[in-house]
Amino acid sequence: MIPAAFDYTAPESVADAITALGSDSEEIKVLAGGQSLIPVLRLRLAAPTLLVDIGRIEELSGITEEADTIVIGAMTTHADVAESDLVREHAGLLAKAAQTVADPQVRHRGTLGGALVHADPAGDLPAPILVLDAELVIAGADGERTVAAADFFEDMFTTAVGENEILTKIRVPKHTGWGAHYEKFTRVAQQWSIIAVAVTVQVDGGVISQAKVGLVNMGSTPTRASAVEQALVGQPATGDAAKHAASAAADGTSPPTDTNGDAAYRRHLATVLTGRAVRAAVGG
Amino acid sequence: MARISIEVDGVGYSDDVEPRTLLVHYLREQVGKTGTVVGCDTSNCGACTVHLDGASVKSCTVLAVQADGHEVTTIEGLATGGELHPMQQAFHENHALQCGYCTPGMIMQSIDLLHDNPDPTEQEVRDGLEGNLCRCTGYQNIVKAVLAAAAATPTHSDAAAGTGRSGGTA
């Protein structure tokens, strides 16, 4: 199908984009990579009156490094995140998760910012951003504000980004030398996660000194498996320790029931896949 | 209406389009590149795959206005002087098509795949074609054709040069 008609503007600066978002068109939408929005428009599940295409704002793309942080522009594509040497070295979990999103064509267009603002509970990037304790920079009419990832994901498809605002940058603290693994469970190729587990760990002398574990599609927002994290710290980096800690993975979660599986099945998957993900993360 | 300027298969076009026009519809209906086809309504099938500034994209999931000022290569831009592109030749020789509907997209994505990874394993070929569906399920020979095209390419640097990518120095 063809989308309903809309007006279109492609500003070249964040300031001009904010101005366009404040105009009096009835329903205004930001267009980033379009890999979630264009399918929705085609099916006419949404019919905005104005699209503000932020794809021509140069300052929104690219990956740079500041002291202890890597800074990723919201318009950086999944492919560029997955292939970035900076991301691989300092936030390996994010690079690995980005590589599992959709398929190569979608990864060439879809953006990190778009995936985070879209906030699909089955999306692969919110959980890594949450466990890496990233900060999200949001621009609006009153200037810029920074929101911690823990406060960013409010509900399914709902984030801290307001109607007249734009997510501009993602600031990820460096996790240099941490092991990482993203375990995505799907039945067929090019599928959204039935569930997925995002793990990054620091191992010192064969002992896990820090552990961060996130769950995808085990609730309406990405979830942190705090009980697993606590159980792992101080344990030897072995399969037994991973298995023991992973048994708590589904604690406190409320996974959905749908055609891919019911909640009990997802809880079971969470424990099995967390064990697998931790074993892989401590191994490298 | 919005005015766009796009280079398609090496030729410059300037046209008025509605902002809601999908790139695939612009290519087929305004430029006449009917070699690029639409196979689904969900961005899943990859039949519409073209190269935008040298990288594969699903042209049903790009607006024509987003491609303004950029370069597009379609399946129709691959052959030069009546000679098939090596990937087209490999699909031909390996019987990598049945009804042929998925073929334009499969070939465009396969070229992208070898550009990133000139010497892929069978599994890497299957992963790289994850976004392309063949309703005739003829995957076996498609994978064979891509591996044959990779093997037929003498060196890695030649592989990169022979992909039909239009970005970079062009």
Ligand SMILES: Cc1cc2nc3c(=O)[nH]c(=O)nc-3n(C[C@H](O)[C@H](O)[C@H](O)COP(=O)(O)OP(=O)(O)OC[C@H]3O[C@@H](n4cnc5c(N)ncnc54)[C@H](O)[C@@H]3O)c2cc1C
């Ligand atoms: C076939 C297919 C399979 C997919 N599979 C997966 C998968 O397995 N895992 C996965 O995680 N994702 C998957 N996706 C979705 C993909 O990751 C999208 O790229 C992503 O969800 C949206 O990013 P985008 O840049 O395309 O955003 P768009 O589609 O342009 O925008 C999405 C939403 O976010 C808003 N928005 C975007 N950027 C900003 C910004 N900077 N500031 C404010 N608002 C903004 C838009 O207004 C819109 O509401 C798939 C998509 C397709 C088509």
Ligand code: FES
């Ligand atoms: S027609 Fe574009 S993905 Fe199916």
Ligand code: FES
């Ligand atoms: S050959 Fe028929 S769809 Fe692939």
